[in-house]
Amino acid sequence: MMAQYRASEIEPKWQAAWDAADVFRAEPDPARPKYYVLEMFPYPSGRIHMGHVRNYTMGDVIARYKAARGFNVLHPMGWDAFGMPAENAAMERGGHPADWTYGNIADMRAQLRPMGLSIDWSREFATCDPEYYGQQQAMFLDMLEAGLVTRKSATVNWDPVDRTVLANEQVIDGKGWRSGAEVERRELTQWFFRISDFAEELLDAIDRLERWPDKVRLMQANWIGKSRGLQFAFDTLGAPAGHEKLAVYTTRPDTLLGASFAAISPDHPLARALEADDPAIAAFNAECRRMGTSEEALETAEKKGLPTRVTVRHPFDPDWELPVWIANFILMDYGTGAIFGCPAHDQRDLDFARKYGLPVIDVFEAAEDGAPVGDIAFVPPKTETVRYVNGFAGPDRQTGDDAVTAAIAECEARGVGSGVTNYRLRDWGISRQRYWGCPIPVVHCPDCGAVPEKRENLPVELPRNVDLSVPGNPLDRHPTWADTTCPRCGGPARRETDTMDTFVDSSWYFARFTAPRADTPTVMADADYWMNVDQYIGGVEHAILHLLYSRFFARAMQITGHLPAKAIEPFDALFTQGMVTHEIYVTRDDKDRPVYHLPEHVHWTESGARLGADGPPVDVMPPAKMSKSKKNVVDPERIIAEYGADTARWFMLSDSPPERDVEWTAAGADAAFRHLARVHRLAAECAGAGHGDAGTAAADAALDRATHAAIAGVTRCIEGFAFNKAVAELYTLTNAIARSDAAASARARSLRILAQLMAPMTPHLAEEIWAMLGGQGLVARADWPQADPALLETDTVTLPIQINGKRRSQIEVPKDTATDAIEAAVLQDAAVQRALAGAAPRKLIVVPGRIVNVVV
């Protein structure tokens, strides 16, 4: 009786062997090239999910593959451990955020370990460790000194009932998620990192991120949002004192003669000034402020405006007055918070003009068949040539880009404003009115103002005894924690009670992994050896904020002496993986509300899906991202217990390309397990075969060719991040071995190479069959196999023959056949002769080595 494939026995055995040999510990070694693989570290929610399994499996494939290629690999793991869920849990279930968080970390580590990842666990840390956030505070002070930090006013979502600041996700339809109260926008003084000073640099450097996905680079560029335009000031009429001018910014100064109104943000100083003696304006502004702060909320809300008594003079014609409106879609954060509206060439302005009966003045029309604007604004790409009917600079026919350039020059000549470059990117507000975050190490002194905490007093630790049973900032209402003395004058003072945005924590953890226990944020020698991250892997949902903040931090850390110059772009290569999805199973309750069911509770019968063997039928909805609320989740711990880690890893890599979503199916998991069992069986059979099991020389040679083709294919696919195709290559090789008549020794040779090729994906099984077939040492330490080019050569090629672009036949010719010889052979082909019917071909296209096309 041959040994069965038992993952539950194999996997712990090899994990213990790796631990005993300390295979994955990373130490700097100047003699070897290094390779730093990093997956985005997890938030410790308490359970790992299939998305983690997929993410870390991909990283592990790269880490193990690079190690086999001779690199000194750094592959660390940590925890993004600050954030709101810990506070929410404490509020809902009692307990302390720290206990909840560290408990979750212990649970998740225990779930992660059985996956057999090649992680150097000695470098593990959590961002809520005082050792980590204390160093973060030290960097904050360095950044403060370097002028990278500023303090200014910012808008927050204010819940007037709970008297607390809400995150955008806590605002649902303009109401607080717990209190249900209408949320207000409120101004608070906050700390900011001056990321907008780096807008041009961050934009320029995107070009050098050659191994990042184009889509991420494009999203970042759009987010930074560089634009050129004209900034000028209208003279106002009827405005309160101090508002004699109204500054506006426009990217389309060429449409200045199409202006029909001016509009300002409800948060604009002029709008605020007008509130004082105009109750209608005060009411309108208040209504506008009863909206979340998110750009999405602003942009999707119904466009509304209110006229004011103020007008402005058109800069080209003192007799031409434009009304000033307050409009809810003008962002105070962008440009000057005021615009001029040109309805003919901006759809939003046009909708506004039609709604409130404002004039629509055409500035340009299509170069051919031009017509005045109706209900659709005419907004062609700026590269398109149009005919100006109301221009004031440049020729009548020009592109939008040329017209903007000409308009800026003309305006500057007339003394109307000046051309400016503007960015959409705003400074990074980091103040959070919450407990479970890194305290901002600043002291507020009545005499000295905001004073940095002394270095020797770091870390400024969070107090343990806090009351989270009521909403609001526990640090702010803590009886004693904020009481301190001024680091400058020694007088009584009060600590800053805001904590930092958790994005700060995740903006430099990759650097900390290079020296995780240091009593400085980083150690230059270690950072110099290990940086940059050679391959970063994570979800595309982080394409903008996390990655942009990290790029900023790398620059700030360089300025403050915590990273070497070469780490200015910390991630050499980025890969964004897709989500794990699953079908959704739903029944209806007596009020027809959906009731969701876990996949493990659904049984498949001949009459479809049911709850239990003969329970009620279940509706099956299309696959969607696994989520607790829809219960379309499978628990990795269960899957590993049932099939083993190798099966979970193999399935996560097969089927779908890594950048796309993958659907978890029970059938797919079964299939993955069956395949691994088959590989195990083939190895066991081969190991059990005697020396008498001789094959033919031809069969041995054919198997060698198939094996070396697989080496080449798998290597290429792993290098190209095409793991699903690498898996397909491995299926093909497995089939070749299974069907081969080669001698046992030749099959063993192939199976050992199969073990090596599978080792990055299914490391435990790979070790098992490697050992079974006499491999030396651990596969985890073996060198990657090299494909023999001589075995990849073929003598002949098959050329498909197309007739008028459709494949009709094919010929086989020696590899280096000359074109004219191929043409002659093609004309002899029966299908070609039939199609030609004696006539000569109109055209004969030969693409050497690829295809032939006969045009008749």
Next chain:
RNA sequence: GCCCGAGUGGCGGAAUGGUAGACGCAGGGGAUUCAAAAUCCCCCGCUGGCAACAGCGUGUCGGUUCGAGUCCGACCUCGGGCACCA
């Protein structure tokens, strides 16, 4: 609303502008078995045809090309992000 991406058999997917459907799943047929499980072998885009073969076919509509899943234009549907979720 704005920015970004994705749509190919029953399903997941493969295909430097060059044989559409590799590989896998599901399904069908067969071998083995007292029977089953497991395993092994064969078939498998749609329509017509005994077959040879022909026609159609990569979300929709149009274009470029000897040749388009791939390039260009317009649209439809789904997904990600939108600065306090992480």
